[in-house]
Amino acid sequence: MPVNCVVCVKQVPDTSNISGQVMKPDGTVNRAKLPTVFNPDDLVALELALRVKDLYGGKVTVITMGPPPAAEVLRQALWMGADEVALISDRRFAGADTLATSYALAMAIKNKCNADIVFCGRQAIDGDTAQVGPQLAEKLDIPQVTYTEEIEWVGNGTMVARRKIDDGFERVRAKLPVLVTVYGDAATPRPFNAKLIMEKKRARSQFELERLSEDNPFYYYYNDVDALEKKGLLIKTWSIEDIAADEEKCGLKGSPTQVFKVENVVLTSPDRKRYEPTKGDIERLIGELIADHIFG
Amino acid sequence: MERVKGVWVFAEQENGHLHDVGLELLSKGRKLAANLNAPLSAVLLGCNVGHLVPKLYAFGADTVFLADSERLEHYLTLPYATTIIRLVREHEPEVVLFGATSIGRDLAPRVASNTRSGLTADCTDLQITDVTHRGKLHHNLLLQIRPAFGGNIVATIISPESKTQMATVREGVMRMEKPDAARTGKTIEVRPVLSEKDLAVELLERFKAKPKVNLKAADIIVSGGFGVGKKDNFKLLEELAAVLGGEVAGSRAAVDAGFTERERQVGQTGVTVRPRLYIACGISGAIQHRAGMSESKKIIAINKDPKAPIFDIAHYGIVGDVTEVIPRLIAAYRELSK
Numbered sequence: 001m002p003v004n005c006v007v008c009v010k011q012v013p014d015t016s017n018i019s020g021q022v023m024k025p026d027g028t029v030n031r032a033k034l035p036t037v038f039n040p041d042d043l044v045a046l047e048l049a050l051r052v053k054d055l056y057g058g059k060v061t062v063i064t065m066g067p068p069p070a071a072e073v074l075r076q077a078l079w080m081g082a083d084e085v086a087l088i089s090d091r092r093f094a095g096a097d098t099l100a101t102s103y104a105l106a107m108a109i110k111n112k113c114n115a116d117i118v119f120c121g122r123q124a125i126d127g128d129t130a131q132v133g134p135q136l137a138e139k140l141d142i143p144q145v146t147y148t149e150e151i152e153w154v155g156n157g158t159m160v161a162r163r164k165i166d167d168g169f170e171r172v173r174a175k176l177p178v179l180v181t182v183y184g185d186a187a188t189p190r191p192f193n194a195k196l197i198m199e200k201k202r203a204r205s206q207f208e209l210e211r212l213s214e215d216n217p218f219y220y221y222y223n224d225v226d227a228l229e230k231k232g233l234l235i236k237t238w239s240i241e242d243i244a245a246d247e248e249k250c251g252l253k254g255s256p257t258q259v260f261k262v263e264n265v266v267l268t269s270p271d272r273k274r275y276e277p278t279k280g281d282i283e284r285l286i287g288e289l290i291a292d293h294i295f296g
Numbered sequence: 297m298e299r300v301k302g303v304w305v306f307a308e309q310e311n312g313h314l315h316d317v318g319l320e321l322l323s324k325g326r327k328l329a330a331n332l333n334a335p336l337s338a339v340l341l342g343c344n345v346g347h348l349v350p351k352l353y354a355f356g357a358d359t360v361f362l363a364d365s366e367r368l369e370h371y372l373t374l375p376y377a378t379t380i381i382r383l384v385r386e387h388e389p390e391v392v393l394f395g396a397t398s399i400g401r402d403l404a405p406r407v408a409s410n411t412r413s414g415l416t417a418d419c420t421d422l423q424i425t426d427v428t429h430r431g432k433l434h435h436n437l438l439l440q441i442r443p444a445f446g447g448n449i450v451a452t453i454i455s456p457e458s459k460t461q462m463a464t465v466r467e468g469v470m471r472m473e474k475p476d477a478a479r480t481g482k483t484i485e486v487r488p489v490l491s492e493k494d495l496a497v498e499l500l501e502r503f504k505a506k507p508k509v510n511l512k513a514a515d516i517i518v519s520g521g522f523g524v525g526k527k528d529n530f531k532l533l534e535e536l537a538a539v540l541g542g543e544v545a546g547s548r549a550a551v552d553a554g555f556t557e558r559e560r561q562v563g564q565t566g567v568t569v570r571p572r573l574y575i576a577c578g579i580s581g582a583i584q585h586r587a588g589m590s591e592s593k594k595i596i597a598i599n600k601d602p603k604a605p606i607f608d609i610a611h612y613g614i615v616g617d618v619t620e621v622i623p624r625l626i627a628a629y630r631e632l633s634k
Contacts, residue, residue, distance in 0.1 A: 029606045059299070063300070084511060094376045097367070097414075099403070099408065099412065099414070099415070102409060108356070113470070126567050127417075127444075128417065128418065128564075129407075129416075129417035129418070130361055130401050130417065131401075131404075131405040131408075131415060131417055132405075133405075133407065134373075134401075134403075134404075134405035134406045135405045135406070135408065136401060136407035136409075137406065138405070138406045138409035138410050139409055141493075141498040142496075143373065143374055143497045144373055144402070144406070144479060144497075145497065146373075146398075147398060147402075148400045160500065164398075165398055165502075165504065166397065166398050166504075166507070167505045167507050167508070167559070168502070168503045168504035168505055169502075169503055170499060170500075170501065170502045170503075170553055170554070171499075171500040171501040171502075172497050172498060172499055172500060173497070173498045173500055174496060174498075175496040175497075178496075178497075185558075192343045223369065245327075254415075256412060256413060256414035256415075256455045256457060256458045257414040257415065257440075257453050257454070257455050258414075258417055258429065258453065258454055258455070258456065259451055260429055260452045260453065260454040261451070261452045261453075262444070262450070262451050262564065263450050263452075264449060265451070272610065272611065272612075272613060273611065273612050273613070274540060274613050274614075275463070275612060275613070276614070276615075276616070277598075277614055277615070277616025277617070277620055277624070278624075279627075279628070280532070282614070282621065282624040282625055282628045283616075283628040285596075285612055285628075286628040286629050286632050287623065287628075287632055289594070290632055290633060291475075292594075293434055294572055294573050294583070294593075294594055295516070295540060295541075295573070295629075295633070296515060296516075296541070296572070
């Protein structure tokens with residue numbers, strides 16, 4: 001039985017590289033100023049989806065919600081073996097919190113995809129909330145299996161999966177359709193496939209084609225849209241209308257959580273004592289700690 | 297039936313044992329409820345767990361919602377979520393708090409999504425206050441405070457238009473107050489109403505080892521960061537911990553680099569600890585890490601970079617290479633503790 005998988009991925013700022021200068025006054029992040037990466041857990045989610053396809057057949061569709069540059073992670077998804085990709089992008093999605101994000105993803109999946117298993121990474125490194133997966137499952141009104149390490153078996157309208165719990169694991173059987181969130185240590189994502197890179201390096205989103213036409217007035221991008229679509233190289237773009245979402249539930253307007261303020265932390269330092277890394281100084285330190293009964 | 301609003305805490309239990317984080321949240325919830333001038337409730341789900349109710353009163357609950365059913369014996373997302381969603385819809389509490397455990401992080405978003413409640417993960421502080429936001433005054437909002445984005449940034453999140461404001465908090469972040477065994481309260485029994493759909497996931501097998509580490513209980517913690525350099529160097533930390541009778545821990549960077557296990561991660565997305573002595577080796581001291589250890593009684597920082605922020609909160613600072621300093625610490629301790 002072929003299994004249709006939809007994988008939700010996110011392009012994230014490389015959080016190892018963030019300073020105060022990239023925060024806007026409203027407390028949201030100025031993503032334009034940051035280097036971006038494919039969210040690591042989402043790569044593993046895509047890997048598990050591709051393994052399901054390798055075993056059972058079916059289609060892997062990768063979707064992301066984000067600004068136009070997020071097309072880059074979709075291209076990478078194609079290079080790993082995704083069959084179809086789509087960019088959910090619209091200015092009115094801007095400022096979405098996890099709830100508004102899960103709503104938009106849910107509308108896209110309901111109206112545009114046919115999913116037996118929806119895959120999400122456990123969490124994204126820019127927020128670490130791990131909320132979008134379960135929130136999306138609730139919006140889709142389907143069961144969820146979080147912290148998934150392995151999809152062991154799919155058949156008869158069910159799936160058996162192993163999930164990580166604190167200090168152990170659980171094996172569960174879930175009815176399809178189901179949403180899984182994938183634990184980042186679950187598998188090693190496959191590298192980009194050289195043949196697929198050659199085939200799909202010209203994959204472009206509508207935004208990217210529009211940009212080309214702005215730069216070159218003789219370039220008529222609709223020709224290319226048709227041509228690319230025929231070759232499976234068009235990164236489809238979905239607006240609010242395309243996914244039949246209610247604007248009031250999208251973006252900042254649809255987000256119950258709001259950033260009230262952002263502060264730089266002022267550290268209140270205790271009485272500090274400095275020691276040199278010398279034998280004498282270190283013995284002095286240990287002596288003091290022993291005298292203070294710090295070691296019990 | 298009269299609605300019970302105010303502050304609710306999900307009292308997580310497993311095999312009839314209450315998880316500490318629920319009791320910590322009741323301790324914090326007590327203060328938030330006083331600020332709101334509203335009652336504090338615990339929400340307890342399980343099978344044959346009625347004996348836990350007095351303990352929830354003792355930790356501050358005025359009301360306990362008790363859903364006791366065979367269907368709720370083991371945690372499964374949908375039966376638990378459906379039961380709590382019904383309660384939240386019926387009573388519309390102002391605040392619901394969950395422990396940011398693997399169960400709480402599975403459950404809370406589901407409940408928040410259904411009830412369209414604002415939810416903030418891994419808060420390090422919670423306060424109640426009046427807030428003027430975008431020109432509008434809101435009374436008694438829950439400030440959900442959490443470090444964000446790498447550097448030295450703390451974000452305060454609010455959910456001004458939510459009927460119910462939700463947050464998750466990691467274990468150990470809030471202080472557990474002393475219980476008062478004389479306290480009592482009211483139990484409201486809840487019958488879970490589950491449909492076929494709620495039983496879509498079936499538990500086949502469950503393996504749970506005894507926890508390998510209990511960082512929260514350790515008096516002395518030797519913790520390493522990315523600056524330790526390589527996994528091999530972590531053996532030095534293990535040796536120091538063994539000599540001092542402590543536990544080894546790591547920063548997120550060290551865990552991500554594979555130097556130590558995820559169970560040993562200290563910080564906002566790991567464990568929060570308050571040991572007698574915390575020795576930070578090669579840890580730069582990003583706010584997410586400090587959130588998990590800054591209340592240690594004494595902090596020793598060892599780092600090559602004299603400008604590392606960890607020195608700002610350390611009581612004792614040693615600017616130097618971890619691989620040189622640790623052997624000297626071990627030698628000095630062996631020599632002086634004879």
